Amino acid sequence: xxxxxxxxxxxxxxxxxxxxxxxxxxxxxxxxxxxxxxxxxxxxxxxxxxxxxxxxxxxxxxxxxxxxxxxxxxxxxxxxxxxxxxxxxxxxxxxxxxxxxxxxxxxxxxxxxxxxxxxxxxxxxxxxxxxxxxxxxxxxxxxxxxxxxxxxxxxxxxxxxxxxxxxxxxxxxxxxxxxxxxxxxxxx
Numbered sequence: 001x002x003x004x005x006x007x008x009x010x011x012x013x014x015x016x017x018x019x020x021x022x023x024x025x026x027x028x029x030x031x032x033x034x035x036x037x038x039x040x041x042x043x044x045x046x047x048x049x050x051x052x053x054x055x056x057x058x059x060x061x062x063x064x065x066x067x068x069x070x071x072x073x074x075x076x077x078x079x080x081x082x083x084x085x086x087x088x089x090x091x092x093x094x095x096x097x098x099x100x101x102x103x104x105x106x107x108x109x110x111x112x113x114x115x116x117x118x119x120x121x122x123x124x125x126x127x128x129x130x131x132x133x134x135x136x137x138x139x140x141x142x143x144x145x146x147x148x149x150x151x152x153x154x155x156x157x158x159x160x161x162x163x164x165x166x167x168x169x170x171x172x173x174x175x176x177x178x179x180x181x182x183x184x185x186x187x188x
Contacts, residue, residue, distance in 0.1 A: 007033040007139070009101030011157070012040060013149040013170045016181050022077050025167045028132050029086065029153055031098070031106045038134040041084055041106070043158055044166035045074040047129060055083065055127065056117050059110060070116060071163070075128025084128045085112045086158060091122030103155035124159040149174060 012028040028040040050072045056062065075084055085107045089099065093107045100106050105122075115121035134142070142148055151173045157166060168178045 007038065007150060009104075009153055010150045011043075011153045011170050011173075012139075012143075013151065013167065013174075015146055015148060018147050022074075023132075026132075027166045027170045028076070029100065029104070029158055031084075031086075031100050031131075033139075035136060037136050038139045040132045041075040041086055041126070041128045042073060042132060043086070043126060043128075044163040046163050047072045047074045050129065052117060052127065055113070055129075059113070061110065061114050061117055070125045070127055073126055073128045073163075075130045076132030078131050078133040080130035082108070082130065083113065084108050084131060085116070085122075086126040086128065087112065087122035088124040088155065088159065091115075101153055104153070104158055124155070126159065149176075 007030045010030050012026075012030060014023045014026040014028075018024060018026075023042075025044070026042050027044045028042050030038060030040040032039045052070060052072060055072060074080075086100070087105055087107060089103050089105050091112075092105070093109055093112045096109045097105045097107045097112070112121060113127070116125055116127070139148070143150065149171070151170055157169055157173070160166065160169070171178050171181075
């Protein structure tokens with residue numbers, strides 16, 4: 001049975017006053033959360049200056065087939081030279097694949113990227129460079145300080161088109177209209 005305090009498989013929604021421009025309007029899928037810290041991937045910030053073809057060339061993989069064109073995302077400020085693939089669960093990597101929640105897996109091995117480039121990978125995928133990481137208790141503190149809201153993740157939102165709309169859609173899952181949020185949080 002999963003711990004009710006486990007944030008794995010949840011979305012973190014940045015509040016307007018997050019205070020870090022890298023996380024402004026960010027939606028982060030928490031991939032691992034435990035006593036030693038938290039690891040997540042930002043799912044709504046495309047790295048427009050980077051393409052799958054460029055990543056494949058840099059990693060000395062076969063050039064991608066034309067139909068292989070998932071967006072490359074800024075996954076977070078930690079280890080930006082390292083890539084991760086969030087992908088639909090019908091595909092399982094032969095080397096490493098971690099179930100984040102029902103319908104979404106995380107892989108960090110090159111075989112997934114090679115399969116995507118050759119058009120034989122998962123039906124849905126996000127390639128992320130870097131990740132978001134927090135030390136023990138750090139994320140919980142940021143949540144208590146009104147830096148983040150949390151909501152259950154779903155594959156439809158994770159893989160949906162229109163990255164700029166994911167923040168509003170994630171807030172909508174909580175019944176919150178983004179226009180009603182203020183950057184000035186208060187405490188009683």
